[in-house]
Amino acid sequence: MTTKSLPLTPELHAYLVAHGSAPDEVVRELAEETRAALPAQAGMQVAPEQAAFLTFLTRLLGTRQAVExxxxxxxxxxxxxxxxxxGGRLTCFDISEEYTSIARRYWVRAGLEDRIELRIGPAGETLRELPRERYLDFAFIDADKVGYPVYWDELVPRMRPGGIIAVDNTLRGGRVLAPQNADDRAIAAFNDEILADVRADVVMLPIADGLTLARVH
Known part of the structure; x- marks a missing residue:
């Protein structure tokens, strides 16, 4: 028994992935194309166990309205x-036509294109176009790190009571303990800010690069 999360060796990580919802052909090929086409940026893609967890969590919540x-x-x-x-819908916000052109092809392959709406533009602006009511069941934040507080403040008032916001990269490879750049400092500050936000209960999980879940009151 242990009182803290185990460090993951490559072998233990492979075992973990294989004993959850292992990636199917579409997921494997999307990951492979991303690494081949965008080797310098491929680390921005979520880990396979994190993808499986997102599907599990979305199902658990009975999600009908989601934002990414x-x-x-x-x-x-x-x-x-x-x-x-x-009948559920996911609205995605991104600034890159290049990256999301790959996404669109794989959504079609997976038969999911009718569930996903993609909006291109700065999310700090385009999020404001969403209805100003508490209707969202689930939201996932995984964009530029200095923008996290803006996205949080736009999303929290739009979450239904009990809705969940998942926030990626909240451990920054451990550098939240000793921030080395602007992104590290932004995440360290953001983690403190949302922990003190009375509108939500927050738990941080050591999944991939750190995944924080916030349940909005």
């Missing part, structure tokens, strides 16, 4: 869309 901020090549959106309830 930061789509990249579309793996996290694919995972969320797969977990939506019948």
């Amino acid at each position: 901020v930061g789509t990249f090549t579309g793996l996290s959106a694919l995972a969320i869309a797969r977990g939506l309830a019948d």
Whole structure:
């Protein structure tokens, strides 16, 4: 027994992935194309166990209305869309036509294109176009780190009571303990800010690069 999360060796990580909802052909090929086409940016893609968790969580919530901020090549959106309830919709916000052109192809391959709406533009502005009511069941934030507080403040008032916001990269490879750049400092400050936000209960999980879940009151 242990009182803290185990460090993951490559072998233990492979075992973990294989004993959850292992990636299917579409997910594997999307990950492979992302690494081949965008080797310098491929680390922005969610980990396979994180994708499986997003599908599981979305299903658990009975999600019908979801938002994603930061789509990249579309793996996290694919995972969320797969977990939506019948008739559910996911609205994605991103600034890159290049990256999301890959996403669109794989959404079609997965038969999910009718569940996903992609909006291109700065999310700090385009999020304001969403209805100003508490209707969202689930939201996922995985975009530019200095923008996290803006996205949080736009999303929290739009979450239904009990809705969940998932926030990626909240451990920054451990650098939240000793921030080395602007992104590290932004995440360290953001983690403190949302922990003190009385509108939500927050838990941080050591999944991939740190995944924070916030349940909005």
